[in-house]
Amino acid sequence: MFCYQCEQAAKGEGCTKIGVCGKQPEVADLQDLTAYVLRGLSLVALEGRKTGNVISEADQYTVALLFSTLTNVNFDPEYFVNAIRQIVRYRDELRAMIENTGRDLQLPEGPATFEPAADSAGLIRQAQGKGLKNYPTNDPDIASLMHTVLFGLKGVAAYTDHAQILGVKDEEHYKNFHEALAAGWDGKERGLQEWVGLALKVGELNLKAMELLDKANTGAYGNPVPTQVPLGHRKNKAILISGHDLRDLHMLLEQTKGKGIDIYTHGEMLPTHGYPELKKFDHFYGNWGTAWQNQQKEFPTFPGAILMTTNCLQRAQQSYEHNLFTTGLVGWPSVTHIEADSTGYKDFSPVINRALELPGFTEDEDRGHVMVGFGHDAVLGVADKIIDAVKSGAIKHFFLVGGCDGAKPGRNYYTEFVEKAPKDTVILTLACGKYRFYDKDLGTIGGLPRLIDIGQCNDSYSAIQIAVALSKAFNVGVNELPLSMILSWYEQKAVAILLTLLALGIKNIRLGPSLPAFITPNVLNFLVQNYDIKPISTPDQDLEAILGKKAA
Structure with a gap:
């Protein structure tokens, strides 16, 4: 077992005996094998598209299964044993369809030719050489980017699966997903810059996935309202x-x-x-x-x-x-x-x-309330008020403070940051990171709440739409807006969202509570130089650096 896909990886390096999440070694190994075998299905699916052979159920199964390997999803070893066999069945069915067209399918030895053992113990043994330390490269920076691509794809898979459950799918999106998942095992040599480009491509894929999910959710249940x-x-x-x-x-x-x-x-x-x-x-x-x-x-x-x-x-x-x-x-x-x-x-x-x-609640209890429902439709519906407040100086700055929450020490930073943010600033938030401050009364500015809950982590799409709309209204680039992103991460959906922001060219992101263990110093240096991404420090120091003055 070796897993370092989440922020709470043991010692900040990786879990090797049991997952901090509770994942047992055999489950971790089977999840690695699941991802490996899915790469084989993707390789064959890409060849299938060249001959017009597509199994839609296999496309959907690919994203669902990769999602199941994301942190804190599925801990059942038998689930993955059965899943691996189903992946191979889809792969071989698709291969037969291609070969029936007269095409001689020649694919590299590896995930496309893998044959599963007859029993669970055998599968677990096969999984031993298919983990993160067994990638086809000796370059630690390329390995870092290959892992980043995989972890980002797990986040993309989550949002794609939520959308397809509601019937919203996109053929080109599945094709692009297969291409990214097959990379590294498709026989093509890629240098460092090509892997950087592929990581950004995963960010673009995630933007599409969040767009599909936004369409699915709002199409089925309407646009959220405050x-x-x-x-x-x-x-x-x-x-x-x-x-x-x-x-x-x-x-x-x-x-x-x-x-x-x-x-x-x-x-x-x-x-x-x-x-x-x-x-x-x-x-x-x-x-x-x-x-x-x-x-x-x-x-x-x-x-x-x-x-x-x-x-x-x-x-x-x-x-x-x-x-x-x-x-x-x-x-x-x-x-x-x-x-x-x-x-x-x-x-x-x-x-x-x-x-x-069960007894249920035996009495009433009033513990106050919180406001939700500020998706892009609701916020852009009052865009004129927001623009006027910025132009008048009533709103000096926007902070997007959100992302994943977690148990590791250091996350009180986000509570303190919001508490210390000047009263002429607005806090946009999303995902479970908001639970650090979601019930705080921050007051209003010009009738608008200072704390605006945009929604779930996938509603980063709404945040992006809001930022783009404001940039157009003020005729400036997104990076020129009085907007700063203070993000917390825990698992792979946050990785996908970060890649999306980078793919959109958004800079000056502050990330915490610690940086990903799978990012090597050279890759981090690239992100710092090209995107000015930086780790959080203290609320006071970061507020002063952003606003040019000390926090109140």
Whole structure:
């Protein structure tokens, strides 16, 4: 086992005995083998496109399976054993289709020719030589960029999968995804600059994936609108839903109508309260708990059933394991999993029945509220007010403070940064990093809230659209706007988003709480020289450097 794809890699170097996330060595190895075998499927899929042979299910399976190897998604070794065999079946079926056209398919020895062992133990042995330390290069900087490309693709896969679940797909996007995943195993020699270019290409891919997902979410559930979300609870039975998937939430809301159960969001599901088609359900009540890394402290006290829909799962404690359910790609061996049928429908009866068995909340509690629903449609709807406030000097600067939250020390920086930001500045935020300050009352400027929650991590697309619109309004480049990005990262979706920002030429990004272990000094130096990317320091020092004056 060697894994350093997340910010909490052991000793800042990599996990070698067991994942900090709870991932067992055999699961880590099987995930490496999954990625390796997926490269073989991508190689054949690219050849298939040359002869007009495409298996759409294989394209979708590729992104879903790569997503399942992202941090805190699936911890079940048997899941990956079965997945590897399915990948090979798709690969061989596609190969046969190509060869039936009379084409002699010649591919390099490796993932395209891999034959899986007959049993799980054999697969685990085969996985030993397929990890991050076994890449086809002796250059540490190229290896660093190859790993960056893979980790970025895992983030792209997550957003692409969310979109395809809602029926939004793009053939060219799948082709480009296969090309990036096959790179390094396709027999083509690439130098350092070519790998830099490919990493930026992954950023472009991620922008497309977020565009597809934005279209999917808003097409199905409407454009988010500013919405107050209670942080307390009311007397009733309860289900807590965490993760990111809006379709799962919608199905759960439909199936719990009239059953005397309130639905609460957790973690990255908080922004879903702003979607009009989800707001229609009067039992869609509020948000309970905070960010993903606190679930082992918070879930034992939730008096209902809990449903995890995507990544951000931690090992369930015995005190609540029997109340926890997983669905979609997320999974833990001992936790009940809800499967979808052939149409994508899921029967959440086990979750509902467990919620009815449990006591639920026995009294009301008012803990205030937070505002969500400031997607690009809502913010651009008041763009004239924002522009006027900037021109009048009422708003001096915008800070995008967001990203992943995590348990590692150093993340209080983001709380302090927001608290110390001058009152003539606006804080844009997104993803679970906002839980460091989401419930703080920062007041208003000209009737606009100083704290604007744009949404989930994929709603970085909204942030980009807002920045582009403002740059056009002021007739300046995005880098000339009074806008600074203060980002926190934890897993691979954050890597994909960072690559997107770099691909768009956005500079002066501050990143923390620590820099990725997979970035070598030479690659970091390239990022500093070309994009002025820098690690966070202290809130006071960074505010002074950005604003040219000391924080209040």
